[in-house]
Amino acid sequence: MLSYTYFALWVWCLHIVAGNTETFLVSLPADYPIFKYVGDVGAHDYHVLSLNNTNNDKITINPIVSARTVTHYIELQSLKKFESYMVKTCWSAVSPISIHNMDTMIVPPLQDFMGTTSEHPRFFIAFDITQDSYPTIDMLESLINVSVTNVKLGIPVDLYSTIIYILFTCGFVFALERYLNLVARITTI
Amino acid sequence: MVFIVKLTWFFLLIKALQYSLVYFSPSQFDTSTELLLKQLTNDTDHQLIDTYWNSNFYNKLLSWDSVFFLKAIVHEKSPNDIIKFEHEYAFSNIWSKLIYVIDLYIHGPLSITGKDMDINYVYRVIKVGLVVGNIIFYLSSILLYYLTILTFSNHSTDLKSKKIAEKTAFLFIISSVSGFIISIYSEPLSFMFAFIGLITRELSLNNRDTDKNGNTTELFDLKLYCWPLYVIATSLSFIIAMWNRTNCIFLGIYFLFDVFQLLYSRKFYKMIFFPLLSGILLFTAFIYKEYYVAYYQFCPERGEWCTTSIIDKVPFLTKQSFYNFIQTKYWNIGFLNYWTLNNIPNFLFALPNIIILITATIYFTKKYPTRHITPTIWITRCFLLVLIFFAHVQIINRVFSFIPIHLWFISDKLYRNEYLMFTKKTDVCHEKLEVERDGIKNMNRFTSDSDDKIIKFYLYWLLFWVPLQTIFFASFLPPA
Numbered sequence: 001m002l003s004y005t006y007f008a009l010w011v012w013c014l015h016i017v018a019g020n021t022e023t024f025l026v027s028l029p030a031d032y033p034i035f036k037y038v039g040d041v042g043a044h045d046y047h048v049l050s051l052n053n054t055n056n057d058k059i060t061i062n063p064i065v066s067a068r069t070v071t072h073y074i075e076l077q078s079l080k081k082f083e084s085y086m087v088k089t090c091w092s093a094v095s096p097i098s099i100h101n102m103d104t105m106i107v108p109p110l111q112d113f114m115g116t117t118s119e120h121p122r123f124f125i126a127f128d129i130t131q132d133s134y135p136t137i138d139m140l141e142s143l144i145n146v147s148v149t150n151v152k153l154g155i156p157v158d159l160y161s162t163i164i165y166i167l168f169t170c171g172f173v174f175a176l177e178r179y180l181n182l183v184a185r186i187t188t189i
Numbered sequence: 190m191v192f193i194v195k196l197t198w199f200f201l202l203i204k205a206l207q208y209s210l211v212y213f214s215p216s217q218f219d220t221s222t223e224l225l226l227k228q229l230t231n232d233t234d235h236q237l238i239d240t241y242w243n244s245n246f247y248n249k250l251l252s253w254d255s256v257f258f259l260k261a262i263v264h265e266k267s268p269n270d271i272i273k274f275e276h277e278y279a280f281s282n283i284w285s286k287l288i289y290v291i292d293l294y295i296h297g298p299l300s301i302t303g304k305d306m307d308i309n310y311v312y313r314v315i316k317v318g319l320v321v322g323n324i325i326f327y328l329s330s331i332l333l334y335y336l337t338i339l340t341f342s343n344h345s346t347d348l349k350s351k352k353i354a355e356k357t358a359f360l361f362i363i364s365s366v367s368g369f370i371i372s373i374y375s376e377p378l379s380f381m382f383a384f385i386g387l388i389t390r391e392l393s394l395n396n397r398d399t400d401k402n403g404n405t406t407e408l409f410d411l412k413l414y415c416w417p418l419y420v421i422a423t424s425l426s427f428i429i430a431m432w433n434r435t436n437c438i439f440l441g442i443y444f445l446f447d448v449f450q451l452l453y454s455r456k457f458y459k460m461i462f463f464p465l466l467s468g469i470l471l472f473t474a475f476i477y478k479e480y481y482v483a484y485y486q487f488c489p490e491r492g493e494w495c496t497t498s499i500i501d502k503v504p505f506l507t508k509q510s511f512y513n514f515i516q517t518k519y520w521n522i523g524f525l526n527y528w529t530l531n532n533i534p535n536f537l538f539a540l541p542n543i544i545i546l547i548t549a550t551i552y553f554t555k556k557y558p559t560r561h562i563t564p565t566i567w568i569t570r571c572f573l574l575v576l577i578f579f580a581h582v583q584i585i586n587r588v589f590s591f592i593p594i595h596l597w598f599i600s601d602k603l604y605r606n607e608y609l610m611f612t613k614k615t616d617v618c619h620e621k622l623e624v625e626r627d628g629i630k631n632m633n634r635f636t637s638d639s640d641d642k643i644i645k646f647y648l649y650w651l652l653f654w655v656p657l658q659t660i661f662f663a664s665f666l667p668p669a
Contacts, residue, residue: 021219058220092225093253094260096274133274133519134491143224161215162664169210169656183648187603189359 020093024102025151026076027084028123032106034081035120045114046124047146051085052078055150055157065097065140069130073105073114074146076123084151087125091144096133099144103127192355193331200327200362203655207371210656211249211663219665222251229263229271230308237308247315249663254280255372261285262292262314262373266299275491276519278483279512281433284375292317318373325377326362326370332384333593334358339391340561340597349604356600357593363651365542366590368658376590379434383591386426390443393419393463396561409450409560411463424467428474435512436575436588438475439568444468446564476506483511524579535583538668539576541650542585542595546573548643549598556640557601565594583668586658599644606641 049057063072079085089099107113107122131140149156155163176182226238226248237243251259257280264271265285292314299310337354366376393415396408411419430437447464451457484505488495497508509517516522527535550569553562569592576585589595661667 020221060224088220090219090221090224092221092228093256094225094228094274094277096276133276134487135272135274137272143227145220145224147220158216159218162218162660162666165213165215166657166660169660170653173653173656177649177652182652183645186359186363186648188607189356 020095021088021090022099022102022127023086023088025084026079026087026104026125026148028079028081029106030081032081032123033121046073046075048075048077049146049148050077051080051148051150056147058145058147061144061146063129063142063144065129065131065142066138067131067136069128071101071126071128073124073126076125076148079123079148086149086151086156088147088149088156089127089144090147091142095140095142096131097129097140097142097144098132099127099129101126101128192334192358196330196334196358196362197327199359200330203362203367204323204371206656207367207659208246210659211371212246214249214660214663217249217252217663217665219252222248222256222665225251225256225259226308226311229260230311237312243312247312249665250315250319250372252372252662252665253669254374258285258288258318258373258375259311259315262289262318263311265289266310275487276515279515279519281375281378283429283433284373284378287378288314288318288321288373291321315373319371322370322373322377325381329377329381329384330358330361332381332388333361333596336384336388336391337593337597337600339388341601349608352604352607353597353600356603357596360596360599361593363655364590364596365586365651365654365658367655368662369587371659371662374587375433376587379430379437380591382426382430382433383437383440386423386430386440387443389418389422389426393423409447409454410456411447411451411459413459416463419463420467420470424470427467427471430591431471431475432478434588434591435475435479435510436572437591438471439572440591441468441471442568442571443564444471446567479510479512480505480507487511520581522580526579527581528578532582535581535668539582539585541647541654542589543573543577543582544643545595545598545647546585546589548640549595552598552602552640553594562594562597565592568592569594581669586654586668595647599647602640602644 047059047061049059051057059074061072061074063070076085076087087102089102091097091099103126105124105126107118107124109119109121110117113122113124125146129142129144131137147158149158151157223235223238227235230237238248257277260271261273261277261280261282262285264273265282266289295317296313299307334354334357337357338350341350341353366380370377393411395410395412427437427440427443430440444464444467448460448468451460451464484495484507488504494507494509494511494514498504499506499508507514513522521527546569550566553559553566572589572592573585576582576588658668
């Protein structure tokens with residue numbers, strides 16, 4: 001019982017994980033049209049994450065962060081309606097940056113965005129990157145992993161293996177305690 | 190000797206289990222380890238980062254604070270090429286220097302520096318850090334054994350203190366800090382020096398006076414010939430522990446306690462030349478590191494913290510220490526700052542240790558008052574208040590490792606229970622044993638079952654928590 005309570009707390013904790021990871025949940029609006037991604041919008045300066053035939057995707061971006069806040073855009077493609085996705089940004093704790101104002105935006109069809117247009121609406125995530133330590137560097141090179149993962153039953157699918165592993169370990173410890181009386185052995189050392 | 194062999198096997202078994210859990214953990218939630226390794230080295234095509242053992246084992250050990258320690262070690266090697274940012278000064282440079290020097294001694298210098306840092310060097314220092322951390326952890330459990338004997342031998346028979354010490358040493362290996370000492374964390378260095386300092390202090394104390402008839406009375410005094418042991422060894426150990434982890438400044442409460450005790454018994458010269466002098470040394474070392482060095486490294490260019498001097502003629506004496514400043518700025522440390530709804534899980538993660546520590550202080554003050562442990566109780570209370578109201582409370586699971594009061598409480602209570610069971614079952618009427626038994630019976634009138642329930646709950650929690658924390662760490666998952 002104790003372990004299950006702790007496990008539930010830990011799952012909750014995932015949503016508030018601080019430090020050098022930021023996460024947020026996204027889903028397509030109900031009136032978002034269904035179409036097949038075929039178009040080429042031409043050369044563009046933003047990155048794309050696509051869930052075509054997969055339930056998670058990851059890219060590494062290399063933004064140059066100056067003293068001013070930089071807004072970064074990433075297009076999410078092949079998302080499904082009525083599904084939730086977790087967007088996760090990870091950067092090394094030794095990179096003195098912070099990511100905030102994570103949000104989504106929809107670019108309507110045929111509207112110009114960063115020099116590109118498309119006949120379909122486009123779904124973007126946007127976030128601000130700022131330097132967050134002293135000394136401030138003029139042109140700070142940083143590396144950020146951005147990933148999008150399908151969320152099933154409230155849990156991102158890339159965590160399923162870890163959760164199964166944790167449950168298996170708890171079960172193993174429970175069985176050991178039951179058959180070997182570990183706590184009793186510890187107390188009689 | 191048998192005990193040391195048993196302890197060694199136990200330590201190796203626990204570590205083998207923990208590292209097996211690391212090896213089999215499937216993935217990392219936070220994917221930044223590869224970015225760290227890329228940034229520290231020139232392995233852009235991931236050839237060495239992704240080798241079998243690196244991706245399945247060593248990379249999983251680079252979570253949370255270990256990232257800062259790794260960068261600090263690499264920074265030690267090429268300080269001109271790698272920028273060290275302000276917030277990184279929150280992490281011990283003694284620990285990183287130690288690993289750097291040991292690696293240098295074992296492997297010799299490496300010619301590649303800066304951005305062309307060899308990936309082999311990075312993995313080399315990770316391995317050195319792991320071995321050093323674990324050796325220090327193991328040695329600390331033996332030191333804790335001796336410290337416990339010294340602490341309890343003033344109040345009980347040799348047999349009892351040895352039994353309590355054995356239990357304490359075993360419990361220490363599976364204590365809540367254990368889930369973090371699978372990587373290059375700085376805690377082992379601090380608790381080792383804290384234990385060394387406490388041992389040298391204990392050796393300097395004279396707690397008993399025996400008259401001509403062989404009757405002993407309890408007193409508090411310091412042995413004059415132990416001046417170097419107390420003032421040099423204890424102070425130096427506490428200073429190293431404090432320089433490594435600032436929270437060890439609480440060890441100064443031992444000196445404060447000794448000052449009051451000697452004042453009370455009107456031993457003024459001893460008070461000045463023993464604890465007062467030691468306390469001044471510790472305090473000066475604290476001011477030097479947290480104010481003087483930091484001020485002249487960053488000020489006046491830094492602004493902000495630099496402009497908060499209290500006295501113009503002593504500009505480095507600012508309103509808050511540098512450590513406090515960066516903790517507030519980058520980790521939002523401050524009074525009740527952590528008391529938000531989304532931090533409830535973190536408070537619950539910390540709850541078992543909060544409960545056991547509070548119970549331990551009550552046990553040693555109300556149920557079995559032990560003057561000898563009084564300063565440890567003061568430290569526990571002060572540190573608990575700081576952690577609960579000012580800090581990220583879940584770090585209690587590792588930062589309390591230099592204060593073994595909860596382990597002493599569990600061991601002492603378990604010993605008493607065992608002894609009672611033993612005396613009920615046997616008719617042994619050895620004179621010495623009867624005296625001990627009477628003593629135990631008298632003391633046990635005040636025991637309550639709640640202590641046993643708390644201990645049982647805590648041990649069950651540890652049984653699950655240590656492997657879980659190991660997996661969380663390997664998977665780069667909270668709590669940190």
